[in-house]
Amino acid sequence: MTSTAFPIQDYALLDDEECDARIIAAKAKLGKRCVILGHHYQRDEVFKHADYSGDSLKLSRDAAQSEAEYIVFCGVHFMAEVADILSRPEQIAILPDLAAGCSMADMANLLKVQKCWQELAQVIDVENEVTPVTYINSAADLKAFCGKHDGIVCTSSNAQKILEWSFSKRSKVLFFPDQHLGRNTGYRMGIGLEDMVTWDFNKPMGGLTEVQIRKAKIILWNGYCSVHQVFKAEQIDNFLERFPETKVISHPEACFEVCEKADYVGSTEYILKTVREAEPNTRWLVATELNLVNRLHEECKAQGKNVHFMSPTLCMCSTMFRTDPQHLAWVLENLAAGNVINRISVPVEEAGLAKRALDNMLAIN
Numbered sequence: 001m002t003s004t005a006f007p008i009q010d011y012a013l014l015d016d017e018e019c020d021a022r023i024i025a026a027k028a029k030l031g032k033r034c035v036i037l038g039h040h041y042q043r044d045e046v047f048k049h050a051d052y053s054g055d056s057l058k059l060s061r062d063a064a065q066s067e068a069e070y071i072v073f074c075g076v077h078f079m080a081e082v083a084d085i086l087s088r089p090e091q092i093a094i095l096p097d098l099a100a101g102c103s104m105a106d107m108a109n110l111l112k113v114q115k116c117w118q119e120l121a122q123v124i125d126v127e128n129e130v131t132p133v134t135y136i137n138s139a140a141d142l143k144a145f146c147g148k149h150d151g152i153v154c155t156s157s158n159a160q161k162i163l164e165w166s167f168s169k170r171s172k173v174l175f176f177p178d179q180h181l182g183r184n185t186g187y188r189m190g191i192g193l194e195d196m197v198t199w200d201f202n203k204p205m206g207g208l209t210e211v212q213i214r215k216a217k218i219i220l221w222n223g224y225c226s227v228h229q230v231f232k233a234e235q236i237d238n239f240l241e242r243f244p245e246t247k248v249i250s251h252p253e254a255c256f257e258v259c260e261k262a263d264y265v266g267s268t269e270y271i272l273k274t275v276r277e278a279e280p281n282t283r284w285l286v287a288t289e290l291n292l293v294n295r296l297h298e299e300c301k302a303q304g305k306n307v308h309f310m311s312p313t314l315c316m317c318s319t320m321f322r323t324d325p326q327h328l329a330w331v332l333e334n335l336a337a338g339n340v341i342n343r344i345s346v347p348v349e350e351a352g353l354a355k356r357a358l359d360n361m362l363a364i365n
């Protein structure tokens with residue numbers, strides 16, 4: 001039974017405590033019909049309501065295995081698209097705030113990637129020489145592009161395995177949208193910086209010469225994450241001067257110089273596992289999103305561990321931050337009343353091709 005949808009304006013003035021109570025009540029009413037997925041970068045007030053938490057890879061698996069009718073994704077737009085693509089047709093993916101995007105994902109779009117592919121085709125045999133690899137932080141149509149061209153999706157947890165798979169098929173990789181994940185992973189696999197070129201999507205032919213394109217093993221899209229861009233190698237030097245015993249751990253979306261100075265490099269799940277399993281009374285300097293680092297610090301301080309955020313400037317993912325308790329209460333109460341709000345639905349043909357690229361990835365892990 002449906003009723004007229006409750007408007008978001010009715011929720012704007014609710015304080016977080018009242019939202020909490022209403023979220024809990026709506027969840028109880030929905031029961032097993034609804035599952036809430038929460039990315040590690042979500043703020044605490046939202047994160048605490050998640051049934052499952054994790055990074056993009058873990059949550060995409062959780063979405064695929066979920067039995068719930070409604071998958072409410074507290075994350076950003078591309079994650080809800082992945083949930084829609086991997087879930088069964090009768091399941092519904094919902095994003096509490098439709099404005100929660102990802103600035104990195106927005107740095108590559110289908111038109112620009114198609115232009116790049118066509119320009120590369122003037123120099124090399126793209127279909128036989130290049131495997132397109134998209135980071136999961138990308139729109140569904142780019143995943144579909146990879147599915148169409150026998151390519152694949154990767155996450156920060158599995159990027160090396162995905163590049164190995166890609167090179168087993170063809171001699172080159174076009175990697176988008178995050179240059180840093182591509183470069184950091186390629187370098188750790190033994191690919192020299194001279195064999196990785198950056199494709200400047202604002203310039204004809206990516207700003208590259210034909211010789212550079214022919215020689216390159218990885219062509220890196222010129223995108224980046226503005227959150228992980230704040231971390232600098234000097235911050236590590238300065239911190240180590242004060243606390244030389246510190247272990248440094250970085251997400252691979254941070255720049256090459258930071259990852260080279262770090263003792264450990266890996267996804268958010270890897271960072272959590274490494275610090276949680278470390279010896280008591282150790283000190284950690286962490287280069288990833290602030291909400292995750294703060295939660296990890298709180299969790300580990302009883303073991304005498306000190307977990308520090310790398311940058312002196314506080315920087316959180318502003319798009320993740322858009323999902324607040326008010327929006328979560330809004331979508332859940334509407335669902336409980338039979339109104340589907342903020343559904344994310346990828347067109348069928350695009351979803352089929354994108355699923356091909358996602359399935360290629362899921363088969364490898």
Ligand code: SF4
Nearest residue numbers: 102103104225227317
């Ligand atoms: Fe996108 Fe960066 Fe935010 Fe992750 S942290 S969702 S890559 S903007």
